[in-house]
Amino acid sequence: MSKYYKELYVFDKHSPKKAIIRNYTSKDFDALIHVQKESFPPPFPSELWWNKDQLSNHVNLFPEGALCVEIDGIICGSITGLQIDYKQGDLHTWDEVTSSGYISNHQTDGNALYIVDICVMPLLRKYGLGKWLMQSMYETVVNLKLDLLLGGGRLPGYHKFSNEMNIDTYVQKILSGEIYDPVITFLLKCGRTPVGVIPNYLEDDESHHYGLLMEWENPFKEAGT
Template sequence: MWKTFRVTDGERTLPVTIRNYTGEDFASLIALQAECFPPPFPSELWWNEEQLNEHVTRFPEGALCAEIEGRIVGSMTGLRIHSEQVVKHDWASITDDGYIRNHQSDGETLYVVDICVAPAYRQFGLGKWLMQSMYETVVHLGCDRLLGGGRMPGYRAVSDRLSPEQYVAQVVQGTLRDPVLTFLLRCGRMPVGIVADYLEDEQSANYAALMEWRNPFKHI
């Protein structure tokens, strides 16, 4: 994939390129992770070169980055899986701890491993553009859907009175707003389930909402 267009934050308009990342981008991608996930987030959980090499070797179509004025300011990574792998899973098992060595080249589901955007560029809608580009990858490859676990960082504050299912339902209805789930809804993703112990994530009480986008050319 390689496409170039312009994005705006309402004041500035900048050219952006969304493309598949390669080995030449590894240092920039690791620096982007450090910028997006600063301490106290543990640095050992940032991408490392071995993981990134697996991404571009096993599934280069699912390795996307956003570049502005020569700088990588966003990235998104996925792998292909079979639907039965989703029945019971967490982030570590479904993504092979981010190494994607379990990638299935004929998998009908494209599963999101990670998405991040540099803080200084988050008002340009790059997250949504990366998501749209992964939808295009789903269509191009003839997959049935895009799927991924969405964090629920607003859930812990209301977990004493709402079940995870109730919380997600209220976010869908617009009664509550969640920083991650509301973004995914705006991107066209819809909840299809709840996963307990998805990640060690205090804000989400370790829950995630499985969020899906279906290929409209395969589900008429």
């Protein structure tokens, strides 16, 4: 395992605050579940919060893809991934590609790091922690010499426009800046680029069950290798 540990300063306007991004371990499970509860309150189904069996798989099967961020010794966000063997055009659901969050299909020889989940406690999102967590996963991709990072983003703003436009038009309007979507716009700001819309990606009424597959290509990966 390549251990990850990074100290940095994040800002609330002009006020700096020291943060640490590191691999999470079994000692962090209760705190990670608390972050999930704060990040995804009702009506988000509680059965979709992390459970300890899932978290155990994360740290045992692919610890490099299990990162958390803490401020003042308190965990306030996390990001989780697994390795897959990805070929352009592959269609999948979130359950299929992540083994319903258990990552039991993690492939040690996979060419891509797939993001299972990212969450940050709402009161601390002002620090930009989500963007730093994503940046840390990009660094993991480079360290492991993978081709790319992938993940399906929710489109939680789509339900407001679904009566007047289809999903492809909605995505194009996000890309043109006509519509702000809290998830997809965030991922664009993190450097992710769209690959394509996936129908029935996850159970999510706000997104009408769509996901937008988005990637980040390893800029150090040589063509043909």
